[in-house]
Amino acid sequence: MDTATPAVTVALHDGTSVIASSGQVDARRHGELLLPAVDRVLAEAGTKLDAVTDVVVGVGPGPYTGLRVGLVTAATFASALSVPVHGLCTLDGLAYAAGLEGLEGPFAVATDARRKEVYWARYEDARTRTGEPAVDRPADIAGALAGLPVVGAGAVLYPDAFPDARAPEHVAAGALAALAAERLAAGQEFLEPRPLYLRRPDAQVPKNYKVVTPQ
Amino acid sequence: MAADEPLVLGIETSCDETGVGIVRGTTLLADAVASSVDTHARFGGVVPEIASRAHLEAMVPTIERALKEAGVSARDLDGIAVTSGPGLAGALLVGVSAAKAYAYALGKPLYGVNHLASHICVDQLEHGPLPEPTMALLVSGGHSSLLLAPDITSDVRPLGATIDDAAGEAFDKIARVLNLGFPGGPVIDRLAKEGDPASIAFPRGLTGPRDAPYDFSFSGLKTSVARWIEAKRAAGEEVPVRDVAASFQEAVVDVLTRKAVRACKDEGVDHLMIGGGVAANSRLRALAQERCERAGIRLRVPRPGLCTDNGAMVAALGAEMVARNRRPSDLELSADSSLPVTEPHVPGADHGHGHSHDHDHVHEISKDNLYS
Numbered sequence A: 001m002d003t004a005t006p007a008v009t010v011a012l013h014d015g016t017s018v019i020a021s022s023g024q025v026d027a028r029r030h031g032e033l034l035l036p037a038v039d040r041v042l043a044e045a046g047t048k049l050d051a052v053t054d055v056v057v058g059v060g061p062g063p064y065t066g067l068r069v070g071l072v073t074a075a076t077f078a079s080a081l082s083v084p085v086h087g088l089c090t091l092d093g094l095a096y097a098a099g100l101e102g103l104e105g106p107f108a109v110a111t112d113a114r115r116k117e118v119y120w121a122r123y124e125d126a127r128t129r130t131g132e133p134a135v136d137r138p139a140d141i142a143g144a145l146a147g148l149p150v151v152g153a154g155a156v157l158y159p160d161a162f163p164d165a166r167a168p169e170h171v172a173a174g175a176l177a178a179l180a181a182e183r184l185a186a187g188q189e190f191l192e193p194r195p196l197y198l199r200r201p202d203a204q205v206p207k208n209y210k211v212v213t214p215q
Numbered sequence B: 001m002a003a004d005e006p007l008v009l010g011i012e013t014s015c016d017e018t019g020v021g022i023v024r025g026t027t028l029l030a031d032a033v034a035s036s037v038d039t040h041a042r043f044g045g046v047v048p049e050i051a052s053r054a055h056l057e058a059m060v061p062t063i064e065r066a067l068k069e070a071g072v073s074a075r076d077l078d079g080i081a082v083t084s085g086p087g088l089a090g091a092l093l094v095g096v097s098a099a100k101a102y103a104y105a106l107g108k109p110l111y112g113v114n115h116l117a118s119h120i121c122v123d124q125l126e127h128g129p130l131p132e133p134t135m136a137l138l139v140s141g142g143h144s145s146l147l148l149a150p151d152i153t154s155d156v157r158p159l160g161a162t163i164d165d166a167a168g169e170a171f172d173k174i175a176r177v178l179n180l181g182f183p184g185g186p187v188i189d190r191l192a193k194e195g196d197p198a199s200i201a202f203p204r205g206l207t208g209p210r211d212a213p214y215d216f217s218f219s220g221l222k223t224s225v226a227r228w229i230e231a232k233r234a235a236g237e238e239v240p241v242r243d244v245a246a247s248f249q250e251a252v253v254d255v256l257t258r259k260a261v262r263a264c265k266d267e268g269v270d271h272l273m274i275g276g277g278v279a280a281n282s283r284l285r286a287l288a289q290e291r292c293e294r295a296g297i298r299l300r301v302p303r304p305g306l307c308t309d310n311g312a313m314v315a316a317l318g319a320e321m322v323a324r325n326r327r328p329s330d331l332e333l334s335a336d337s338s339l340p341v342t343e344p345h346v347p348g349a350d351h352g353h354g355h356s357h358d359h360d361h362v363h364e365i366s367k368d369n370l371y372s
């Protein structure tokens, strides 16, 4: 599952292929949408949650309060079912999905970080990220990414900076699960299931105490 | 403790405490709390994003700690309760998401409950079943209300509330003026013990004959105390911190207890429950005791640890919901930062509760996976 972007997406993968999946784009209702989506996906697959052996969650980067919905849901499932929970970078899921749609490297992935910024990373190919995800203003990285296709909603939003925008726009849990299944089979490492915020919390230290007596 | 009483786990994340409590009926089995208050201290108040991040870190470990402390298996739970509001939206969302996932994974009923009603219901863990109706004075950093609850699971009526600052907020602000740090309640309580509460006559808000009898106002008091301190400083005199603390505190608890006792008399209720973080204040407890005794009212105040935000209070209300067969919430339960106090819990959509969330996204939930 992944709730790091406006998409709320859930998929069930049996190690070979995606059995059922759900994707809804609604940046404001991650909390309401996720559990019913899990339930729907399991029902469609004709199975129940306790059959799941591994939980995979997109850890962002993501600006939305919704990012935490997926992470806490995944961690709670894992605790209740006594199964492992694996973290994957949400951008890696998008890169992998772009690969499934035929995009070969090199390319970049960019999602909407709001505040006129994007979360982004470069990829050698659909499975290989080069460098850590970052958050920047589109104009500040346009030069560095010039000539590269850019996957995701972050590219679509800023056509001046990223003229060669590519699909998909949003992450799909099916791609994330397929990538995870590959990594599990190959015995590869995952990220800790902890959020990639890439920004410090907005915390205004209150100004020095203001005098209330009229001068 | 009867084995057939409902065993409920409660999750609370409405502000800066990640709380998970477990109760059986009216018996407390576990009360695990992880607080991020120290992280907020240098900001002089709770920073929502910092609180939300801390809840995510602490959520699952706190659930596991509570289960261990209670010595029960998650499989034996009869329900999962969670604060669905009111509170900080992002903070509530972490607890609500965890509760939904936990209930779903275990196949248990889910109860989204009201934070304020939980503050009242927690007293069942200390003093046994609540009398009906219950008169409650809730005072904390976020709320100051007088509530009449004929049935804590279904009928809670607001008689009055603060029209500006919450009582606990006033403590925090005065502590800041006096450079005493955050939170302000405990330190002012401590200093006030060595001061003279009658040394400075600070105003009692909304106590005039034409004022709303059960509403509170602490903003004027706060300004008045700040002015008094500034005048001293401007005159180059030393501020008598202990006397200011005692006189300020006296003004707050005088109004709180006076109005609460009056509400009991007016409504013919012969006992008073006081809850919320400010209920830990020693002077409030003492003055309430004195005035209740004089008026023939029985006072019920939980121990300080149960007055501040915690998961046990949520579990206590959840257990009452189970015991009274209240309808569980559904999987679309959302965090509602302004959940009205008149809604002690948020039953599933079929019940048509007062909130009009749009339901264009209602999906067929397989009954099998729900509360099986």
Ligand SMILES: [Zn+2]
Residues within 6 Å of the ligand: B115, B119, B140, B142, B276, B277, B308, B309
């Ligand atoms: Zn509270």
